[in-house]
Amino acid sequence: MKAEEVKTLERKRKPKKTQEDFEDHPMAEWLRMDRIPHIWCSTCGIGTAVTCFVEAVKAAKIPREDITVVSGIGCSGRIAGYIKLDSFHTTHGRAVPFAVGLKLANPRLKVVVFSGDGDLISIGGNHFIHTARRNLDITVICINNFIYAMTGGQLAPTTPPTAVATTAPYGSYEHPFNLPLLAASCGATYVARWTALHVRRLTTSINEALQKKGFSFVEIICPCTTLYARKNRLGSGLDLMRFYHDNSVIAHGADVRDVDIEFQSEIKVGKFLDIEKPSYLDKYNEYLKQKLGDKFKPYGVNT
Amino acid sequence: MKADPEGVLTGVHYLDGDKACAEGGIAAGCRFFAGYPITPSTEVAERVAERFPMVGGIFIQMEDELASMAAILGGAWSGKKTMTVTSGPGFSLMMENIGLGAMLETPCVVVNVQRGGPSTGLPTLPGQADMMQARWGSHGDYEIIALSPNSPQECFDLTIQAFNFSEKYRVPVMFMMDECVGHMTEKVVIPPAEEIEIYPRRLTKKKPGEYLPFEYGKDLVPDMAHAGDGYFFHVTGLTHDERGYPDMSWQTQEKCVHRLLDKINKNADDIYILEEENMDNAEIVVVSYGITSRVALRGIQLAEEAGIKNIGRIRLITIWPFPEKRIRELSSKIKAFVVPEMNYGQMVLEVERCAVNRCKTILVPHAGGTVHKPELIYEAIKEATK
Numbered sequence: 001m002k003a004e005e006v007k008t009l010e011r012k013r014k015p016k017k018t019q020e021d022f023e024d025h026p027m028a029e030w031l032r033m034d035r036i037p038h039i040w041c042s043t044c045g046i047g048t049a050v051t052c053f054v055e056a057v058k059a060a061k062i063p064r065e066d067i068t069v070v071s072g073i074g075c076s077g078r079i080a081g082y083i084k085l086d087s088f089h090t091t092h093g094r095a096v097p098f099a100v101g102l103k104l105a106n107p108r109l110k111v112v113v114f115s116g117d118g119d120l121i122s123i124g125g126n127h128f129i130h131t132a133r134r135n136l137d138i139t140v141i142c143i144n145n146f147i148y149a150m151t152g153g154q155l156a157p158t159t160p161p162t163a164v165a166t167t168a169p170y171g172s173y174e175h176p177f178n179l180p181l182l183a184a185s186c187g188a189t190y191v192a193r194w195t196a197l198h199v200r201r202l203t204t205s206i207n208e209a210l211q212k213k214g215f216s217f218v219e220i221i222c223p224c225t226t227l228y229a230r231k232n233r234l235g236s237g238l239d240l241m242r243f244y245h246d247n248s249v250i251a252h253g254a255d256v257r258d259v260d261i262e263f264q265s266e267i268k269v270g271k272f273l274d275i276e277k278p279s280y281l282d283k284y285n286e287y288l289k290q291k292l293g294d295k296f297k298p299y300g301v302n303t
Numbered sequence: 304m305k306a307d308p309e310g311v312l313t314g315v316h317y318l319d320g321d322k323a324c325a326e327g328g329i330a331a332g333c334r335f336f337a338g339y340p341i342t343p344s345t346e347v348a349e350r351v352a353e354r355f356p357m358v359g360g361i362f363i364q365m366e367d368e369l370a371s372m373a374a375i376l377g378g379a380w381s382g383k384k385t386m387t388v389t390s391g392p393g394f395s396l397m398m399e400n401i402g403l404g405a406m407l408e409t410p411c412v413v414v415n416v417q418r419g420g421p422s423t424g425l426p427t428l429p430g431q432a433d434m435m436q437a438r439w440g441s442h443g444d445y446e447i448i449a450l451s452p453n454s455p456q457e458c459f460d461l462t463i464q465a466f467n468f469s470e471k472y473r474v475p476v477m478f479m480m481d482e483c484v485g486h487m488t489e490k491v492v493i494p495p496a497e498e499i500e501i502y503p504r505r506l507t508k509k510k511p512g513e514y515l516p517f518e519y520g521k522d523l524v525p526d527m528a529h530a531g532d533g534y535f536f537h538v539t540g541l542t543h544d545e546r547g548y549p550d551m552s553w554q555t556q557e558k559c560v561h562r563l564l565d566k567i568n569k570n571a572d573d574i575y576i577l578e579e580e581n582m583d584n585a586e587i588v589v590v591s592y593g594i595t596s597r598v599a600l601r602g603i604q605l606a607e608e609a610g611i612k613n614i615g616r617i618r619l620i621t622i623w624p625f626p627e628k629r630i631r632e633l634s635s636k637i638k639a640f641v642v643p644e645m646n647y648g649q650m651v652l653e654v655e656r657c658a659v660n661r662c663k664t665i666l667v668p669h670a671g672g673t674v675h676k677p678e679l680i681y682e683a684i685k686e687a688t689k
Contacts, residue, residue: 032537035548065533068381081537081549086530088380089539089549090373091403097337097370101377101385102530104361105335109381109531127373130366288356297359 030054032084039078043237045196045222046076046143050083052199053114053141056206067110070099072119074150075224076143079114093123096131099138107281107300110139110210117144117158121177125157132186135214137279141206142179142217145224153227160263164231179219181256184273189214191256191273195221195244198269205271214279221267234264306330306463306499310358318491320458320484321346324414325354326491327462328386330499333412334360335383337374339367339393342426343482344416347388368393372400375411380538382529384466384504388414391424394433394440402441403540404475405563408517408525410504412465414478416485417593417645419671429482430671431593431645435652437477438623444560446567448574449477449623451592455489461620467502468574472566473524479622481645483594483674511535516547517559523566567624576620577629585615586638587687590630590654592619594674595643602643602680609681611688625653634658639687643667643680663687 022033027050040046057067064085071080073092080087090098095113103111113120120128120142131138147165148154155165155172158179162171180191190212192205202220209216223229223240234240244267251259252270259268278286281300288296310329318326325347328336336355338348348364355362361383365371368389375385389397394415404411417433419425433440437449448468452461462478469476507514507526511534519525528534541549542556567574582588591599596618603614615637619626630653634640639662642651647668655664667683669675 032548034546064535065531068530070377081539084535086532086535087537088377088530089537089541090376091399091540094369094373094400094403097365097373098377100363100365100370101335101337101374101379102381103377104363104374105378105383105385106381106529106531126366127370130370284361292356296356299356299359299361 027051027054030084031082035082038082040075041226043223043225044075045145045220046079048196048199049141049143049202049220049222050079052203053206055203056210059203059207060210062110062210066108067112068102070095070102070111070113072115072124074116074119074148075145076114076116077119077150093119094127095119096124096127096140100131100136103136103138104281112210113138113140115142117142117146117179118148118156121179121182122157129182129186132183132188132215132217134280135187135189135277137213137215137281139209139212139216139218141209142219143222144179144219145222145228147224147228149224149227153231160261160265162263163228166231176261178256178260180217180259180272183217184256187215188217188273189275189277190216192217192271193219193221193259194269195248195267196223197241197244198248208271208274212274213282214277304501304503306496306501307332308496311496311499312493313495314493316491316493317488318455319346319486319488320452320455320480321416321486322350323455323458323491324388324462324478324480325350326493327459328412328466329354329358329360330459330493330496331384331463331466332501333384333386333466334358335375335378335385336360336362336387337365337371337378337385338387339365339371339389341390341393343418343485344388344390344414346485347414347416368396369400372397372404372413376400376404376407376409379409379411380530382531384410384470386412386414388416390416390418391420391430391433392422394436398440401447401475402443402445405441405445405447406540407538408473409475410469410473412462412469412476412478414462414480417479417481425672427482428672429594429645429674431481431595432647432649432671434479434622434644434646434649437479444564446564447475447477447623448472448567448621449479450576450620451479451622452484452620453593453596453618454484455487455491458484459491459493463499463501464576467500470502470504471524472570473505473527474567477623479593481593515545517543517545519562519566522570523562571624574621574624575626575629577626578618578620580616582615584613586613587611587641587684588615588617588633588637589641589643589680589684590617590619590650591643592622592650595645598674598677599643599680601677602675602684605677605681606684609685611684614684619650622650627657630654630657634661637662639663639665641665641667641680641683641687643669643675643683645669645671645674
């Protein structure tokens with residue numbers, strides 16, 4: 001291309017949109033509009049997940065100042081930066097323990113960890129299992145796109161066998177994690193999985209998770225066309241949504257041992273677990289009251 | 304403001320440094336503690352676990368030190384004064400989130416009861432070899448504050464000071480103990496609450512909508528808001544502007560990083576705590592800290608008995624920021640600095656840097672595991688006179 005032609009192209013490029021162009025956006029009240037447009041690729045599912053989350057917060061009628069969002073690092077880690085709530089963008093893998101600090105220091109808060117599969121389950125895996133074990137009262141929403149997207153498409157602990165990633169150029173030969181099984185077996189009280197196509201059901205699940213006392217977990221299977229789909233020749237964003245449509249099987253109450261995800265296989269979705277169990281702070285207060293009697297000062301009861 | 308009497312065990316006690324440190328934290332108003340067991344620091348956590356249920360605090364033993372450090376940052380942001388405690392290997396694991404603490408300007412106290420290193424080293428025996436790590440351990444440019452006590456009484460007093468500095472300058476403060484000070488039992492006097500001065504959290508007085516998380520005033524320290532106060536603020540470990548929003552430009556990087564350094568360095572005169580003795584006609588000055596400062600006393604005594612005169616003594620209580628001004632000033636007046644420390648040369652590098660070629664700097668190294676033989680310090684003083 002000649003230099004002159006490049007100049008012509010530049011001239012034709014649309015002017016950058018300003019904040020005013022987005023003012024009447026239905027999500028404007030809930031997003032930091034001064035940071036829009038966001039960095040996510042077109043056809044990425046994270047935006048859909050954020051919309052579902054906001055709808056769930058509205059439906060749950062939780063006062064806005066009572067909700068805090070914590071993210072780690074990665075594409076999904078950027079959620080905290082766009083959502084207009086008290087929000088923390090922390091270090092890679094440490095969103096969960098940061099959230100534990102926020103929750104325990106002010107139990108009135110509804111603390112939501114919104115992050116990706118690599119962040120939560122690989123580098124942050126230890127925190128995930130222990131926080132579930134304690135049944136600490138936070139909600140973890142995991143965007144699972146089967147790949148490390150922010151760094152350019154590397155193997156994740158969720159990459160289905162044979163799927164290609166930049167660090168698995170011949171396809172993955174590892175056993176991936178089954179996230180609902182992991183969460184449930186470690187002690188979570190609420191476990192659900194949906195794809196980014198199931199917006200209505202996903203919203204309901206996030207709403208339920210937010211209202212659940214204890215460690216609640218929602219996995220969202222999310223399209224990544226820039227990396228996962230491109231590397232694996234799965235087509236466009238629309239193709240991925242069509243795949244979810246044709247291959248998702250709603251299986252409420254399914255045995256979590258049976259919900260593995262193979263490469264381009266059927267995806268079992270639904271609410272897999274919803275049980276009652278005392279939370280970390282419930283146990284703390286109940287047990288120490290019993291042990292220490294009047295000497296004990298109950299924690300976080302009236303805050 | 305004054306300390307909350309509920310947490311203050313006023314009276315005369317017989318405590319080890321670890322327990323005194325825990326009491327100092329509680330007296331300072333710490334009500335959230337996240338930690339992971341590691342010798343020789345565990346007694347701090349044990350004391351807190353025992354005491355917190357009675358004073359309305361919450362203790363949690365985390366799954367590792369990475370989690371402990373992340374949790375005390377989270378805890379600080381939702382309104383509590385927070386601390387954690389560890390030793391060498393755990394300190395290494397905390398480093399990334401110490402950087403996050405510096406970047407988010409989060410007040411908190413990190414206690415390191417130092418043992419011999421590197422790696423697993425000498426779990427039950429003393430060392431002072433994490434002094435540089437305390438300052439430089441996390442990646443990137445930042446400043447922290449570090450204090451070093453040399454007695455259980457100071458473990459109490461200076462832990463309160465550490466909290467006060469962390470609140471005043473919104474910075475993680477490293478409390479650099481060593482195994483000897485941590486496990487040494489001595490008299491500790493805990494004063495009445497009304498005699499304990501507490502620096503309260505710098506909460507913003509601005510209304511939501513007007514508040515910017517990193518807008519700063521004259522002292523370069525921004526005021527804070529807590530999660531749940533209705534400010535809907537955002538903070539990130541990414542390079543950020545005054546709104547707390549990420550901005551990947553070199554201009555914002557310069558502004559963001561420069562202030563993190565300046566807010567400590569420009570206020571350094573307020574942060575220095577030094578103990579000096581016999582400095583008027585000093586020709587040789589022994590610079591030490593922590594348990595080594597007590598061994599140095601005997602070394603100086605031996606030198607004086609041998610007829611060496613004019614030996615001054617400086618004890619670094621504030622380690623970081625390093626008291627450059629004072630060391631520089633002394634270096635043109637004296638013959639030599641003698642620096643005994645339980646490592647192979649860390650704070651001595653700072654002394655040497657400030658002294659440049661104006662006077663000699665003699666290191667008295669020790670790999671740790673026990674304290675120096677006082678004779679070694681005496682020998683170094685003797686050499687300094689030459």
